[in-house]
Amino acid sequence: xxxxxxxxxxxxxxxxxxxxxxxxxxxxxxxxxxxxxxxxxxxxxxxxxxxxxxxxxxxxxxxxxxxxxxxxxxxxxxxxxxxxxxxxxxxxxxxxxxxxxxxxxxxxxxxxxxxxxxxxxxxxxxxxxxxxxxxxxxxxxxxxxxxxxxxxxxxxxxxxxxxxxxxxxxxxxxxxxxxxxxxxxxxxxxxxxxxxxxxxxxxxxxxxxxxxxxxxxxxxxxxxxxxxxxxxxxxxxxxxxxxxxxxxxxxxxxxxxxxxxxx
Amino acid sequence: xxxxxxxxxxxxxxxxxxxxxxxxxxxxxxxxxxxxxxxxxxxxxxxxxxxxxxxxxxxxxxxxxxxxxxxxxxxxxxxxxxxxxxxxxxxxxxxxxxxxxxxxxxxxxxxxxxxxxxxxxxxxxxxxxxxxxxxxxxxxxxxxxxxxxxxxxxxxxxxxxxxxxxxxxxxxxxxxxxxxxxxxxxxxxxxxxxxxxxxxxxxxxxxxxxxxxxxxxxxxxxxxxxxxxxxxxxxxxxxxxxxxxxxxxxxxxxxxxxxxxxx
Numbered sequence: 001x002x003x004x005x006x007x008x009x010x011x012x013x014x015x016x017x018x019x020x021x022x023x024x025x026x027x028x029x030x031x032x033x034x035x036x037x038x039x040x041x042x043x044x045x046x047x048x049x050x051x052x053x054x055x056x057x058x059x060x061x062x063x064x065x066x067x068x069x070x071x072x073x074x075x076x077x078x079x080x081x082x083x084x085x086x087x088x089x090x091x092x093x094x095x096x097x098x099x100x101x102x103x104x105x106x107x108x109x110x111x112x113x114x115x116x117x118x119x120x121x122x123x124x125x126x127x128x129x130x131x132x133x134x135x136x137x138x139x140x141x142x143x144x145x146x147x148x149x150x151x152x153x154x155x156x157x158x159x160x161x162x163x164x165x166x167x168x169x170x171x172x173x174x175x176x177x178x179x180x181x182x183x184x185x186x187x188x189x190x191x192x193x194x195x196x197x198x199x200x201x202x203x204x205x206x207x208x209x210x211x212x213x214x215x216x217x218x219x220x221x222x223x224x225x226x227x228x229x230x231x232x233x234x235x236x237x238x239x240x241x242x243x244x245x246x247x248x249x250x251x252x253x254x255x256x257x258x259x260x261x262x263x
Numbered sequence: 264x265x266x267x268x269x270x271x272x273x274x275x276x277x278x279x280x281x282x283x284x285x286x287x288x289x290x291x292x293x294x295x296x297x298x299x300x301x302x303x304x305x306x307x308x309x310x311x312x313x314x315x316x317x318x319x320x321x322x323x324x325x326x327x328x329x330x331x332x333x334x335x336x337x338x339x340x341x342x343x344x345x346x347x348x349x350x351x352x353x354x355x356x357x358x359x360x361x362x363x364x365x366x367x368x369x370x371x372x373x374x375x376x377x378x379x380x381x382x383x384x385x386x387x388x389x390x391x392x393x394x395x396x397x398x399x400x401x402x403x404x405x406x407x408x409x410x411x412x413x414x415x416x417x418x419x420x421x422x423x424x425x426x427x428x429x430x431x432x433x434x435x436x437x438x439x440x441x442x443x444x445x446x447x448x449x450x451x452x453x454x455x456x457x458x459x460x461x462x463x464x465x466x467x468x469x470x471x472x473x474x475x476x477x478x479x480x481x482x483x484x485x486x487x488x489x490x491x492x493x494x495x496x497x498x499x500x501x502x503x504x505x506x507x508x509x510x511x512x513x514x515x516x517x518x519x520x521x522x523x524x525x526x
Contacts, residue, residue: 001270001454001461009264069492080492088405097439137441141404141493142351144486145422145442147449149406159408160456176360178400178456179408183449186410190446190469191264193423198264206453223407229332229343230404233492234500241504248505249512 003205007191007198014199016048021121024200030128033207035156036118037188039199040107040134041098043114043152049106056094056104063092063106066225069233080233085111086222087151089138108134111152112217119154119213131156131210133218135185135192141230148189150181153218157181157209180209181218266468270454270461277462279311284384287463293391296470298419299381300451302462303370303397304361306377306415312369319357319367326355326369329488332496343496348374349485350414352401371397374415375480382417382476394419394473397481398448398455404493411452413444416481420444420472443472444481 008028014020020042030036044050051059066082083092085107093107108114111134119132134152139145150158158181188201225231232240271291277283283305293299307313314322323342331351332343346355348370356370371377374397382395397415402408413421421444451464488494495503 001272001456002267003453004265004267005450007264071492078492137439142486142491143412143442143445143484145440145445145484147442147445176400177408178452179406179410180453182406182408182410183453186446187268187450187453189441190266190443190450193264193441221406221408223405228405229334229341229496229498230493232497232500234495234497235492237495237497237500238504238507241501241506242508242511243504244501245505245508245510246512247508249509 003203005187005191006202006204008200008202009198011042011197011199014042014045016045016050018046019121020046021118021125025122025125028200028202030122030126030130030202031204032129033204033210034128035131035133035184035203035206035210036122037133037135037148037185037192037201037203038115038118039192040111040136040151041095041105042199043108043111043118043134044095044105047108047114049108050099050103051106053096053102053104056096059104059106060092060094063094067236068231069236071235082225083107084109085151086219087136087138089136093136093151107136107151112154112219113152115152115217116154116213123155123213129155129210133181133185133188135188137189147182148185148192150179150185150218150221153181153215155210155213155215156184157211157215158218158221160209179221181221184209266466268450268454269465269467271463271465272461274305274460274462277305277308279308279313281309282384283309284381284388288385288388291463291465293385293389293393293465294467295392296467296473297391298394298396298447298466298469298473299385300396300398300411300448300455300464300466301378301381302455303374303399303414304358304368305462306371306374306381306397307358307368310371310377312371313362313366314369316359316365316367319359322367322369323355323357326357330499331494332499334498345488346370347372348414349482350399350401352399356399356414370399370414375417375482376415378415378480379417379476386418386476392418392473396444396448396451398451400452410445411448411455413442413448413481413484416444416478418473418476418478419447420474420478421481421484423472442484444484447472 064081069080095105115132133150135148160178162176327344329345358368378395398411423441425439
Protein backbone atom coordinates (compact mmCIF):
# COMPACT_ATOMS: atom_id res chain seq x y z
CA UNK A 1 0.00 0.00 0.00
CA UNK A 2 1.60 3.20 -1.21
CA UNK A 3 0.61 6.58 -2.53
CA UNK A 4 2.32 9.78 -3.59
CA UNK A 5 1.40 13.43 -3.18
CA UNK A 6 2.77 15.92 -5.66
CA UNK A 7 2.30 19.65 -5.94
CA UNK A 8 1.27 20.90 -9.37
CA UNK A 9 3.90 23.46 -10.31
CA UNK A 10 3.61 26.25 -12.81
CA UNK A 11 -0.10 26.97 -12.54
CA UNK A 12 -0.75 30.56 -13.64
CA UNK A 13 -2.49 33.01 -11.31
CA UNK A 14 -6.26 32.42 -11.35
CA UNK A 15 -8.74 35.21 -12.16
CA UNK A 16 -12.50 35.44 -12.37
CA UNK A 17 -13.94 33.41 -15.19
CA UNK A 18 -10.85 31.24 -15.70
CA UNK A 19 -11.37 27.64 -16.79
CA UNK A 20 -9.73 25.80 -13.90
CA UNK A 21 -10.10 22.37 -15.48
CA UNK A 22 -8.24 23.55 -18.57
CA UNK A 23 -5.51 25.16 -16.46
CA UNK A 24 -5.02 22.03 -14.37
CA UNK A 25 -5.12 19.67 -17.34
CA UNK A 26 -2.47 21.79 -19.03
CA UNK A 27 -0.18 21.57 -16.00
CA UNK A 28 -0.30 17.87 -15.14
CA UNK A 29 -0.94 14.53 -16.84
CA UNK A 30 -3.88 13.01 -14.97
CA UNK A 31 -4.36 9.27 -14.52
CA UNK A 32 -7.25 7.05 -13.50
CA UNK A 33 -7.58 7.06 -9.74
CA UNK A 34 -5.90 10.42 -9.16
CA UNK A 35 -7.37 12.59 -6.43
CA UNK A 36 -6.87 16.33 -6.87
CA UNK A 37 -6.71 18.40 -3.71
CA UNK A 38 -7.52 21.92 -4.84
CA UNK A 39 -7.09 24.93 -2.56
CA UNK A 40 -10.59 26.40 -2.38
CA UNK A 41 -9.09 29.85 -2.78
CA UNK A 42 -8.44 29.38 -6.51
CA UNK A 43 -11.98 28.11 -7.01
CA UNK A 44 -13.25 31.22 -5.24
CA UNK A 45 -11.12 33.37 -7.50
CA UNK A 46 -12.36 31.66 -10.66
CA UNK A 47 -15.92 32.11 -9.40
CA UNK A 48 -15.37 35.80 -8.72
CA UNK A 49 -15.91 35.56 -4.96
CA UNK A 50 -13.66 38.54 -4.26
CA UNK A 51 -14.94 41.62 -2.42
CA UNK A 52 -13.41 44.91 -1.35
CA UNK A 53 -11.53 44.64 1.96
CA UNK A 54 -13.26 47.71 3.39
CA UNK A 55 -16.21 45.34 3.83
CA UNK A 56 -14.26 42.61 5.62
CA UNK A 57 -16.09 42.71 8.94
CA UNK A 58 -19.39 43.06 7.12
CA UNK A 59 -18.41 40.18 4.83
CA UNK A 60 -17.78 37.98 7.86
CA UNK A 61 -21.16 38.94 9.29
CA UNK A 62 -22.85 38.28 5.94
CA UNK A 63 -21.29 34.81 5.70
CA UNK A 64 -22.23 33.91 9.28
CA UNK A 65 -25.21 31.65 9.94
CA UNK A 66 -24.57 31.23 13.66
CA UNK A 67 -22.04 32.61 16.13
CA UNK A 68 -20.43 29.71 17.99
CA UNK A 69 -17.89 31.50 20.19
CA UNK A 70 -16.17 34.84 20.49
CA UNK A 71 -13.23 35.99 22.52
CA UNK A 72 -11.78 39.45 22.84
CA UNK A 73 -8.00 39.70 22.81
CA UNK A 74 -5.86 42.81 23.23
CA UNK A 75 -5.41 42.82 19.44
CA UNK A 76 -9.06 42.33 18.51
CA UNK A 77 -11.86 39.79 18.52
CA UNK A 78 -11.87 36.18 17.41
CA UNK A 79 -15.24 35.12 16.06
CA UNK A 80 -15.79 31.39 15.66
CA UNK A 81 -18.87 31.03 13.50
CA UNK A 82 -20.81 28.57 11.41
CA UNK A 83 -20.81 29.83 7.86
CA UNK A 84 -23.18 29.31 4.94
CA UNK A 85 -21.28 26.17 3.97
CA UNK A 86 -21.88 24.65 7.43
CA UNK A 87 -18.19 24.90 8.29
CA UNK A 88 -17.31 26.12 11.77
CA UNK A 89 -14.20 28.26 11.85
CA UNK A 90 -12.73 31.68 12.45
CA UNK A 91 -13.90 34.58 10.28
CA UNK A 92 -16.48 32.48 8.35
CA UNK A 93 -13.88 31.55 5.74
CA UNK A 94 -13.39 35.17 4.74
CA UNK A 95 -9.76 35.22 3.67
CA UNK A 96 -7.41 38.16 3.42
CA UNK A 97 -4.18 36.28 2.72
CA UNK A 98 -2.85 35.61 -0.75
CA UNK A 99 -5.27 38.17 -2.18
CA UNK A 100 -4.46 41.56 -3.70
CA UNK A 101 -4.18 44.37 -1.17
CA UNK A 102 -7.57 45.86 -0.41
CA UNK A 103 -9.62 42.76 -1.11
CA UNK A 104 -10.84 39.61 0.65
CA UNK A 105 -12.02 36.33 -0.75
CA UNK A 106 -15.17 34.44 0.21
CA UNK A 107 -15.56 30.67 0.01
CA UNK A 108 -17.32 29.17 -3.01
CA UNK A 109 -21.09 29.39 -2.55
CA UNK A 110 -21.50 25.61 -2.83
CA UNK A 111 -18.11 23.89 -2.58
CA UNK A 112 -19.53 20.42 -3.34
CA UNK A 113 -21.12 21.75 -6.52
CA UNK A 114 -17.85 23.47 -7.46
CA UNK A 115 -15.95 20.21 -6.87
CA UNK A 116 -18.47 18.28 -8.93
CA UNK A 117 -18.26 20.72 -11.84
CA UNK A 118 -14.48 20.54 -11.79
CA UNK A 119 -14.38 16.74 -11.54
CA UNK A 120 -16.93 16.37 -14.34
CA UNK A 121 -15.00 18.68 -16.63
CA UNK A 122 -11.64 17.04 -15.81
CA UNK A 123 -13.02 13.57 -16.47
CA UNK A 124 -14.54 14.70 -19.76
CA UNK A 125 -11.43 16.54 -20.84
CA UNK A 126 -8.79 13.98 -19.88
CA UNK A 127 -10.70 10.70 -19.91
CA UNK A 128 -9.16 9.95 -16.49
CA UNK A 129 -11.47 8.87 -13.66
CA UNK A 130 -10.35 11.42 -11.07
CA UNK A 131 -11.76 12.68 -7.79
CA UNK A 132 -11.68 16.28 -6.59
CA UNK A 133 -11.48 17.75 -3.11
CA UNK A 134 -11.61 21.45 -2.27
CA UNK A 135 -9.51 22.22 0.79
CA UNK A 136 -9.43 25.01 3.32
CA UNK A 137 -7.17 25.71 6.30
CA UNK A 138 -8.84 25.76 9.71
CA UNK A 139 -8.02 25.81 13.38
CA UNK A 140 -9.75 23.38 15.72
CA UNK A 141 -10.64 23.02 19.38
CA UNK A 142 -8.17 21.50 21.84
CA UNK A 143 -5.15 21.57 19.54
CA UNK A 144 -2.89 24.37 18.42
CA UNK A 145 -2.21 25.19 14.80
CA UNK A 146 -4.28 24.51 11.73
CA UNK A 147 -4.85 21.61 9.39
CA UNK A 148 -6.36 21.53 5.94
CA UNK A 149 -9.79 19.91 5.72
CA UNK A 150 -12.13 19.08 2.85
CA UNK A 151 -14.94 21.58 2.28
CA UNK A 152 -15.96 20.20 -1.10
CA UNK A 153 -15.79 16.72 -2.64
CA UNK A 154 -16.81 14.96 -5.84
CA UNK A 155 -15.95 11.54 -7.19
CA UNK A 156 -14.16 10.54 -3.99
CA UNK A 157 -15.36 8.80 -0.86
CA UNK A 158 -15.28 11.21 2.07
CA UNK A 159 -15.43 8.40 4.65
CA UNK A 160 -13.75 5.02 4.72
CA UNK A 161 -16.77 3.41 6.28
CA UNK A 162 -15.55 0.50 8.39
CA UNK A 163 -18.72 0.07 10.39
CA UNK A 164 -19.74 -3.54 10.15
CA UNK A 165 -16.25 -4.78 9.37
CA UNK A 166 -13.88 -6.41 11.85
CA UNK A 167 -10.40 -5.64 13.07
CA UNK A 168 -7.39 -7.92 12.65
CA UNK A 169 -8.45 -9.77 15.82
CA UNK A 170 -11.98 -10.36 14.49
CA UNK A 171 -13.75 -7.81 16.71
CA UNK A 172 -16.27 -5.44 15.09
CA UNK A 173 -14.99 -1.93 14.31
CA UNK A 174 -18.28 -0.52 15.49
CA UNK A 175 -17.84 3.21 15.29
CA UNK A 176 -14.75 3.57 13.16
CA UNK A 177 -15.33 5.80 10.14
CA UNK A 178 -12.10 7.56 9.15
CA UNK A 179 -12.73 10.84 7.40
CA UNK A 180 -10.42 10.16 4.49
CA UNK A 181 -11.41 13.39 2.75
CA UNK A 182 -9.97 15.43 5.61
CA UNK A 183 -6.90 13.17 5.72
CA UNK A 184 -6.35 13.67 1.98
CA UNK A 185 -6.74 17.43 2.36
CA UNK A 186 -4.17 17.33 5.18
CA UNK A 187 -1.75 15.34 3.02
CA UNK A 188 -2.20 17.87 0.22
CA UNK A 189 -1.31 20.77 2.51
CA UNK A 190 2.11 19.24 3.10
CA UNK A 191 3.09 20.00 -0.50
CA UNK A 192 0.92 23.02 -1.20
CA UNK A 193 1.94 25.05 1.81
CA UNK A 194 0.68 28.55 2.42
CA UNK A 195 3.30 30.68 0.72
CA UNK A 196 4.45 28.51 -2.14
CA UNK A 197 1.88 29.40 -4.75
CA UNK A 198 1.13 25.71 -5.38
CA UNK A 199 -2.67 25.50 -5.25
CA UNK A 200 -3.22 21.91 -6.40
CA UNK A 201 -1.84 18.59 -5.18
CA UNK A 202 -2.28 15.25 -6.93
CA UNK A 203 -2.68 12.19 -4.73
CA UNK A 204 -1.85 9.09 -6.73
CA UNK A 205 -2.21 5.48 -5.61
CA UNK A 206 -5.45 5.62 -3.63
CA UNK A 207 -7.72 4.58 -6.50
CA UNK A 208 -9.83 2.65 -4.01
CA UNK A 209 -11.19 5.95 -2.70
CA UNK A 210 -12.28 7.23 -6.13
CA UNK A 211 -15.90 6.60 -7.16
CA UNK A 212 -18.85 7.98 -9.08
CA UNK A 213 -19.48 11.71 -9.25
CA UNK A 214 -22.69 11.47 -7.22
CA UNK A 215 -21.08 10.19 -4.01
CA UNK A 216 -21.98 12.25 -0.91
CA UNK A 217 -20.02 15.50 -0.79
CA UNK A 218 -18.05 17.16 1.99
CA UNK A 219 -21.25 18.64 3.37
CA UNK A 220 -21.93 15.16 4.77
CA UNK A 221 -18.87 15.56 7.01
CA UNK A 222 -20.47 18.47 8.85
CA UNK A 223 -22.05 17.27 12.10
CA UNK A 224 -25.44 18.84 12.79
CA UNK A 225 -25.30 21.19 15.78
CA UNK A 226 -27.96 19.24 17.67
CA UNK A 227 -25.72 16.17 17.63
CA UNK A 228 -22.58 18.05 18.63
CA UNK A 229 -21.42 18.15 22.25
CA UNK A 230 -19.50 21.37 21.45
CA UNK A 231 -22.11 23.18 19.39
CA UNK A 232 -21.61 26.37 21.38
CA UNK A 233 -18.54 27.84 23.07
CA UNK A 234 -18.03 27.06 26.77
CA UNK A 235 -18.38 30.68 27.90
CA UNK A 236 -21.43 31.27 25.69
CA UNK A 237 -23.09 28.12 27.06
CA UNK A 238 -22.28 29.13 30.63
CA UNK A 239 -23.81 32.56 30.07
CA UNK A 240 -26.97 31.09 28.55
CA UNK A 241 -27.28 28.80 31.55
CA UNK A 242 -26.58 31.59 33.99
CA UNK A 243 -29.41 33.72 32.59
CA UNK A 244 -31.79 30.78 32.58
CA UNK A 245 -30.91 29.81 36.16
CA UNK A 246 -31.12 33.38 37.38
CA UNK A 247 -34.51 33.91 35.75
CA UNK A 248 -35.84 30.61 37.04
CA UNK A 249 -34.81 31.33 40.63
CA UNK A 250 -36.41 34.77 40.47
CA UNK A 251 -39.63 33.42 38.98
CA UNK A 252 -39.98 30.70 41.56
CA UNK A 253 -38.94 32.69 44.60
CA UNK A 254 -36.15 32.16 47.08
CA UNK A 255 -37.32 28.93 48.71
CA UNK A 256 -37.22 26.58 45.83
CA UNK A 257 -34.09 24.49 45.38
CA UNK A 258 -32.41 23.73 42.08
CA UNK A 259 -33.38 20.30 40.80
CA UNK A 260 -32.22 17.93 38.14
CA UNK A 261 -35.34 18.86 36.22
CA UNK A 262 -33.86 22.29 35.61
CA UNK A 263 -30.77 21.01 33.86
CA UNK B 264 7.48 19.16 -4.18
CA UNK B 265 6.55 15.52 -3.77
CA UNK B 266 6.42 12.88 -1.10
CA UNK B 267 5.33 9.27 -0.79
CA UNK B 268 3.61 7.35 1.97
CA UNK B 269 4.14 3.63 2.17
CA UNK B 270 2.81 1.06 4.60
CA UNK B 271 5.42 -1.23 6.13
CA UNK B 272 4.25 -4.74 5.33
CA UNK B 273 5.15 -7.94 7.08
CA UNK B 274 5.71 -6.60 10.59
CA UNK B 275 5.19 -9.42 13.08
CA UNK B 276 2.64 -9.08 15.88
CA UNK B 277 4.09 -6.97 18.72
CA UNK B 278 4.25 -8.24 22.31
CA UNK B 279 5.44 -6.81 25.60
CA UNK B 280 9.18 -6.28 25.67
CA UNK B 281 9.66 -6.44 21.90
CA UNK B 282 12.37 -4.26 20.36
CA UNK B 283 10.28 -2.13 17.99
CA UNK B 284 13.28 -0.42 16.44
CA UNK B 285 14.77 -3.78 15.51
CA UNK B 286 11.46 -5.01 14.12
CA UNK B 287 10.98 -1.88 11.99
CA UNK B 288 14.57 -1.80 10.78
CA UNK B 289 14.23 -5.43 9.72
CA UNK B 290 11.10 -4.67 7.69
CA UNK B 291 12.10 -1.54 5.78
CA UNK B 292 15.25 0.17 4.48
CA UNK B 293 15.25 3.60 6.12
CA UNK B 294 16.75 6.69 4.48
CA UNK B 295 17.76 10.14 5.70
CA UNK B 296 14.70 12.35 5.98
CA UNK B 297 12.18 9.53 6.41
CA UNK B 298 9.35 10.15 8.85
CA UNK B 299 7.85 7.07 10.48
CA UNK B 300 4.22 7.25 11.48
CA UNK B 301 3.81 4.53 14.08
CA UNK B 302 0.40 3.47 15.37
CA UNK B 303 0.63 4.14 19.09
CA UNK B 304 -1.05 0.80 19.73
CA UNK B 305 2.09 -1.20 18.90
CA UNK B 306 4.14 1.02 21.17
CA UNK B 307 1.63 0.39 23.95
CA UNK B 308 1.89 -3.34 23.33
CA UNK B 309 5.70 -3.28 23.41
CA UNK B 310 5.51 -1.29 26.64
CA UNK B 311 3.09 -3.76 28.21
CA UNK B 312 0.22 -1.29 28.55
CA UNK B 313 -2.41 -4.01 28.30
CA UNK B 314 -4.97 -4.58 31.06
CA UNK B 315 -7.83 -7.01 31.59
CA UNK B 316 -11.04 -5.90 29.89
CA UNK B 317 -13.10 -6.48 33.03
CA UNK B 318 -11.52 -3.23 34.19
CA UNK B 319 -12.37 -1.21 31.06
CA UNK B 320 -14.65 1.37 32.67
CA UNK B 321 -12.28 1.62 35.61
CA UNK B 322 -9.35 1.95 33.22
CA UNK B 323 -11.07 4.87 31.50
CA UNK B 324 -11.68 6.52 34.86
CA UNK B 325 -8.07 5.92 35.88
CA UNK B 326 -6.76 7.52 32.69
CA UNK B 327 -9.07 10.54 33.01
CA UNK B 328 -7.69 13.84 34.26
CA UNK B 329 -10.81 15.87 33.51
CA UNK B 330 -14.27 15.09 32.15
CA UNK B 331 -14.98 17.41 29.23
CA UNK B 332 -18.40 16.21 28.09
CA UNK B 333 -20.70 13.25 28.47
CA UNK B 334 -23.82 12.21 26.64
CA UNK B 335 -26.09 9.29 27.30
CA UNK B 336 -27.31 7.35 24.28
CA UNK B 337 -29.72 4.42 24.21
CA UNK B 338 -26.68 2.14 23.83
CA UNK B 339 -24.59 3.65 26.60
CA UNK B 340 -22.61 6.72 27.56
CA UNK B 341 -20.03 8.67 25.59
CA UNK B 342 -17.40 10.21 27.83
CA UNK B 343 -15.19 12.85 26.25
CA UNK B 344 -12.29 13.32 28.63
CA UNK B 345 -8.84 14.79 28.91
CA UNK B 346 -6.44 11.97 29.59
CA UNK B 347 -3.05 11.82 31.27
CA UNK B 348 -1.37 12.64 27.95
CA UNK B 349 -3.39 15.87 27.65
CA UNK B 350 -5.33 14.48 24.69
CA UNK B 351 -9.08 15.12 24.63
CA UNK B 352 -11.05 12.24 23.21
CA UNK B 353 -13.55 9.50 23.84
CA UNK B 354 -12.70 6.81 26.39
CA UNK B 355 -9.36 8.38 27.39
CA UNK B 356 -7.53 6.45 24.70
CA UNK B 357 -8.49 3.13 26.27
CA UNK B 358 -8.71 0.88 23.24
CA UNK B 359 -10.56 -2.40 22.88
CA UNK B 360 -10.08 -2.93 19.13
CA UNK B 361 -7.28 -4.97 17.64
CA UNK B 362 -6.52 -6.43 21.06
CA UNK B 363 -7.04 -10.01 22.24
CA UNK B 364 -10.52 -10.74 23.56
CA UNK B 365 -10.82 -9.82 27.22
CA UNK B 366 -8.19 -7.09 27.22
CA UNK B 367 -7.86 -3.37 26.53
CA UNK B 368 -4.84 -1.31 25.72
CA UNK B 369 -3.82 1.99 27.34
CA UNK B 370 -1.82 4.71 25.60
CA UNK B 371 1.93 4.90 26.25
CA UNK B 372 2.58 6.71 29.52
CA UNK B 373 4.66 9.40 27.80
CA UNK B 374 4.20 9.21 24.02
CA UNK B 375 6.85 11.86 23.31
CA UNK B 376 9.38 9.92 25.35
CA UNK B 377 8.41 6.72 23.55
CA UNK B 378 8.82 8.47 20.18
CA UNK B 379 12.20 9.84 21.23
CA UNK B 380 13.44 6.45 22.38
CA UNK B 381 12.34 4.88 19.10
CA UNK B 382 13.85 7.64 16.94
CA UNK B 383 17.12 7.53 18.89
CA UNK B 384 17.40 3.77 18.51
CA UNK B 385 16.45 3.84 14.81
CA UNK B 386 19.02 6.55 14.07
CA UNK B 387 21.71 4.65 15.94
CA UNK B 388 20.84 1.34 14.35
CA UNK B 389 20.41 2.47 10.74
CA UNK B 390 22.50 5.64 10.54
CA UNK B 391 19.53 7.34 8.86
CA UNK B 392 18.33 10.69 10.22
CA UNK B 393 14.66 9.81 10.67
CA UNK B 394 11.76 11.36 12.56
CA UNK B 395 9.11 9.43 14.47
CA UNK B 396 5.45 10.22 15.11
CA UNK B 397 3.11 8.14 17.25
CA UNK B 398 -0.44 8.31 15.93
CA UNK B 399 -3.86 7.71 17.40
CA UNK B 400 -7.36 7.80 15.90
CA UNK B 401 -9.73 10.40 17.35
CA UNK B 402 -13.08 12.00 16.70
CA UNK B 403 -13.41 15.76 16.81
CA UNK B 404 -16.04 18.43 17.38
CA UNK B 405 -18.15 19.70 14.48
CA UNK B 406 -17.15 17.03 11.99
CA UNK B 407 -18.20 13.41 11.63
CA UNK B 408 -15.72 10.56 11.48
CA UNK B 409 -12.24 10.29 12.84
CA UNK B 410 -8.78 11.32 11.73
CA UNK B 411 -5.39 10.18 12.94
CA UNK B 412 -3.44 12.75 14.91
CA UNK B 413 0.04 12.84 16.42
CA UNK B 414 0.23 12.05 20.13
CA UNK B 415 4.00 11.63 20.23
CA UNK B 416 6.82 13.15 18.17
CA UNK B 417 10.61 13.11 18.04
CA UNK B 418 13.05 14.40 15.46
CA UNK B 419 10.30 16.02 13.43
CA UNK B 420 8.81 19.51 13.48
CA UNK B 421 5.25 19.37 14.75
CA UNK B 422 4.41 22.83 13.34
CA UNK B 423 5.40 24.48 10.09
CA UNK B 424 5.73 27.84 11.75
CA UNK B 425 4.91 30.49 9.15
CA UNK B 426 4.39 33.32 11.59
CA UNK B 427 6.54 36.20 10.45
CA UNK B 428 6.69 35.03 6.84
CA UNK B 429 4.64 36.44 3.98
CA UNK B 430 2.21 34.98 1.49
CA UNK B 431 2.69 34.99 -2.29
CA UNK B 432 1.20 38.51 -2.41
CA UNK B 433 3.66 39.81 0.23
CA UNK B 434 1.17 40.02 3.12
CA UNK B 435 2.21 38.65 6.50
CA UNK B 436 0.87 35.17 7.38
CA UNK B 437 0.22 36.34 10.90
CA UNK B 438 -1.42 33.38 12.59
CA UNK B 439 -0.73 30.56 10.19
CA UNK B 440 0.97 27.62 11.86
CA UNK B 441 0.02 24.37 10.12
CA UNK B 442 0.20 21.39 12.43
CA UNK B 443 2.23 19.22 10.10
CA UNK B 444 2.52 16.45 12.70
CA UNK B 445 -1.25 15.93 12.61
CA UNK B 446 -1.23 16.17 8.81
CA UNK B 447 1.51 13.54 8.62
CA UNK B 448 -0.42 11.27 10.99
CA UNK B 449 -3.50 11.70 8.79
CA UNK B 450 -1.52 10.83 5.68
CA UNK B 451 -0.18 7.73 7.43
CA UNK B 452 -3.69 6.53 8.27
CA UNK B 453 -4.51 6.38 4.56
CA UNK B 454 -2.14 3.43 4.15
CA UNK B 455 -2.28 1.91 7.62
CA UNK B 456 -6.04 1.68 7.91
CA UNK B 457 -7.75 0.10 10.84
CA UNK B 458 -8.11 -3.51 9.80
CA UNK B 459 -5.07 -4.08 7.62
CA UNK B 460 -2.50 -4.95 10.27
CA UNK B 461 -0.07 -2.36 8.88
CA UNK B 462 1.05 -0.42 11.97
CA UNK B 463 3.83 1.73 10.45
CA UNK B 464 3.91 4.10 7.49
CA UNK B 465 7.02 5.70 6.03
CA UNK B 466 6.70 9.24 4.70
CA UNK B 467 9.54 9.95 2.30
CA UNK B 468 10.36 13.27 0.65
CA UNK B 469 9.60 15.72 3.45
CA UNK B 470 13.17 15.91 4.77
CA UNK B 471 12.62 19.60 5.49
CA UNK B 472 10.41 18.60 8.44
CA UNK B 473 13.02 16.33 10.05
CA UNK B 474 15.26 17.85 12.71
CA UNK B 475 17.13 17.17 15.93
CA UNK B 476 15.76 14.76 18.51
CA UNK B 477 15.13 17.49 21.07
CA UNK B 478 12.55 19.41 19.03
CA UNK B 479 9.29 20.06 20.92
CA UNK B 480 7.11 16.96 21.05
CA UNK B 481 3.43 16.40 20.33
CA UNK B 482 2.56 17.57 23.81
CA UNK B 483 3.18 21.09 22.49
CA UNK B 484 0.19 20.65 20.15
CA UNK B 485 -2.19 20.34 23.09
CA UNK B 486 -3.88 23.69 23.78
CA UNK B 487 -4.14 24.50 27.48
CA UNK B 488 -7.78 24.42 28.65
CA UNK B 489 -7.66 28.04 29.82
CA UNK B 490 -6.90 29.15 26.27
CA UNK B 491 -9.55 26.95 24.67
CA UNK B 492 -12.98 28.32 23.77
CA UNK B 493 -14.35 24.75 23.90
CA UNK B 494 -12.66 23.55 27.08
CA UNK B 495 -15.94 22.16 28.42
CA UNK B 496 -18.95 20.66 26.64
CA UNK B 497 -21.84 22.98 25.80
CA UNK B 498 -24.33 21.20 28.08
CA UNK B 499 -21.84 20.98 30.94
CA UNK B 500 -21.05 24.70 30.63
CA UNK B 501 -24.76 25.55 30.51
CA UNK B 502 -25.39 23.54 33.65
CA UNK B 503 -22.51 25.18 35.50
CA UNK B 504 -23.90 28.56 34.50
CA UNK B 505 -27.41 27.60 35.47
CA UNK B 506 -26.37 26.61 38.98
CA UNK B 507 -24.31 29.77 39.39
CA UNK B 508 -27.14 32.00 38.13
CA UNK B 509 -29.71 30.22 40.25
CA UNK B 510 -27.59 30.49 43.39
CA UNK B 511 -26.76 34.12 42.74
CA UNK B 512 -30.40 35.11 42.26
CA UNK B 513 -31.37 33.31 45.47
CA UNK B 514 -28.56 34.91 47.44
CA UNK B 515 -29.38 38.39 46.29
CA UNK B 516 -33.15 38.19 46.50
CA UNK B 517 -35.80 38.58 43.85
CA UNK B 518 -35.40 42.29 43.13
CA UNK B 519 -31.92 42.34 41.73
CA UNK B 520 -31.53 42.16 37.97
CA UNK B 521 -28.91 40.18 36.15
CA UNK B 522 -26.00 42.35 35.09
CA UNK B 523 -23.03 42.04 32.80
CA UNK B 524 -20.90 41.77 35.92
CA UNK B 525 -22.40 38.37 36.57
CA UNK B 526 -21.25 36.93 33.24
